Amino acid sequence: MTDHSFASLLTPEGRALLDEVRGTAPARELTVATRLRREHPAGLVSAALAQARLRERAAAKFGADAGRMFFTPNGVEQSTRATVAAHRARRLRELGAASVADLCCGIGGDAIALARAGIRVLAVDRDPLTAAAARANAEALGLSALIEVREADVTEVDTSPYDAVFVDPARRGGRGRVFDPEAYSPPLSWAVAAALKAPRAALKVAPGIPHEAVPAEAEAEWISDGGDVKEAVLWFGTEPGLVRATLLPGPRTLRGRGLPDPPVRPLGRYLYEPDGAAIRAHLVAEVAEDLDGGLVDETIAYITADELRASPYATAYEITDRLPFNVKRLKALLREREVGILTVKKRGSAVEPEELRRKVLPRPQGPNAVTVFLTRVAGAPTMLLGRPARRQPTG
Structure with a gap:
């Protein structure tokens, strides 16, 4: 996009053209461009279509305002x-x-x-x-x-x-x-x-x-x-x-309270996944204290506890199974439980979630859903199976 092409969009002709191309599907762009170039300069048509695409991308950040705003690709x-x-x-x-x-x-x-x-x-x-x-x-x-x-x-x-x-x-x-x-x-x-x-x-x-x-x-x-x-x-x-x-x-x-690192404790009934902002801020200890929990491993930002407590800063899962890392065993377990929806999360594991999902659930096998955590527990590679806690904390 050049200064000249952008300036052309701010003219009455440019603004009218932006309104006309709003919502143009990608598959129809060539047809629409061909028609509009019979009535408008080719450069202006191209600029308007490009701006329409940028506005669609920007809607995720700016909501309804994006339809009235002007963008550059970097912007x-x-x-x-x-x-x-x-x-x-x-x-x-x-x-x-x-x-x-x-x-x-x-x-x-x-x-x-x-x-x-x-x-x-x-x-x-x-x-x-x-x-x-x-x-x-x-x-x-x-x-x-x-x-x-x-x-x-x-x-x-x-x-x-x-x-x-x-x-x-x-x-x-x-x-x-x-x-x-x-x-x-x-x-x-x-x-x-x-x-x-x-x-x-x-x-x-x-x-x-x-x-x-x-x-x-x-x-x-x-x-x-x-x-x-x-x-x-x-x-x-x-x-x-x-x-x-x-x-x-x-x-x-x-807010940070200057707490020391949380202790490692045995795996409890619940696993909490702290919000990424709390992890980046190094406030996992504050979350763990509020939950009366501890870490599953000294290097992993998963919190475990025996009771379900309300916290907006972590998502709670009820753990049903703890297994050593074993793809064949996991595949058999998912088949036995008729799992058709599998969510894979990882922290402290080199295995890619999509790769594991393809191996253990190549096609849906039933109506049930399971979340698998690939992590370490007390230093050992571990798979934890669970589901979102039924009484999910809302804060």
């Missing part, structure tokens, strides 16, 4: 899910921020959430096309009065007039995802320095960030949405050293 891939952005915006508002400098704003997803929280936003991105998309999105959603979009290098922006700074560094390079925080663009060290100059700040980072890379001045929050870990946020101007896991929808937040 869809890298933008924050709207529910996560809204959580962060609410927290900044609660911290007293009435204005925020949104650095590396992308196509404007976070700026939109901030504006909807009543916060005035300066949204900055150095890429002309990306900045144009952010500006178009602010207009499309009726938020232009609260969002100023500036095409600039974020390292040259004066953020002193703003109550808070939000930085979302690019974490993708020419070879794909970047894991070294100093390889972010801009580097994490620069983002931290910018945060320390502001009364309060939030830095979006990859959820796999090493805990030792978290600055002493920061609070670290890991966020999951619908059970999927989405990101980590380093907060400044809050509680230095605090670690928390936040689950959306909700939000529900588990």
Whole structure:
């Protein structure tokens, strides 16, 4: 997508064409394109169809708003899910921020959430096309009065007039995802320095960030949405050293209490799978204490207990069988129990779930469902069979 083709979509002709191609099935694109090129420039038709595809992809992150917004391919891939952005915006508002400098704003997803929280936003991105998309999105959603979009290098922006700074560094390079925080663009060290100059700040980072890379001045929050870990946020101007896991929808937040590692205990009736945000935040001990449970193995983040307790931070399963790892034995057991629905989870095992599923259940054999955990129990490779607990905790 070029600056020119994007600009053409913002014209009355482009907007009308976007409405016309909305919902075009992939199988019909060639037919629709051929027809429309008789009446419109070929480049505009191609741009409209490409934008329609991006809007469909973006619906998973932006919901109904995606149908009115404008995207770039990188913008869809890298933008924050709207529910996560809204959580962060609410927290900044609660911290007293009435204005925020949104650095590396992308196509404007976070700026939109901030504006909807009543916060005035300066949204900055150095890429002309990306900045144009952010500006178009602010207009499309009726938020232009609260969002100023500036095409600039974020390292040259004066953020002193703003109550808070939000930085979302690019974490993708020419070879794909970047894991070294100093390889972010801009580097994490620069983002931290910018945060320390502001009364309060939030830095979006990859959820796999090493805990030792978290600055002493920061609070670290890991966020999951619908059970999927989405990101980590380093907060400044809050509680230095605090670690928390936040689950959306909700939000529900588990705060670190500085507990030692949970003890390993014999396998009980129930197995708990902690939410990924709690695992990333190293808060499995807090979850285990709340459940009065222990670990099945000192290196595995599965909690076991004899009683079923309510916790929003873990999913409970009732364990029916414990077997040493043996594919033939598992296959025979599933056939005997007429299992037709098999869920395979693993932690601490090199076996791929899909590979095991093909071997032990090549075709459905009955109406029953089983969950198999490939893991280690007290150091031994083990298969645990179970099912979701009947009285599943709801918190």
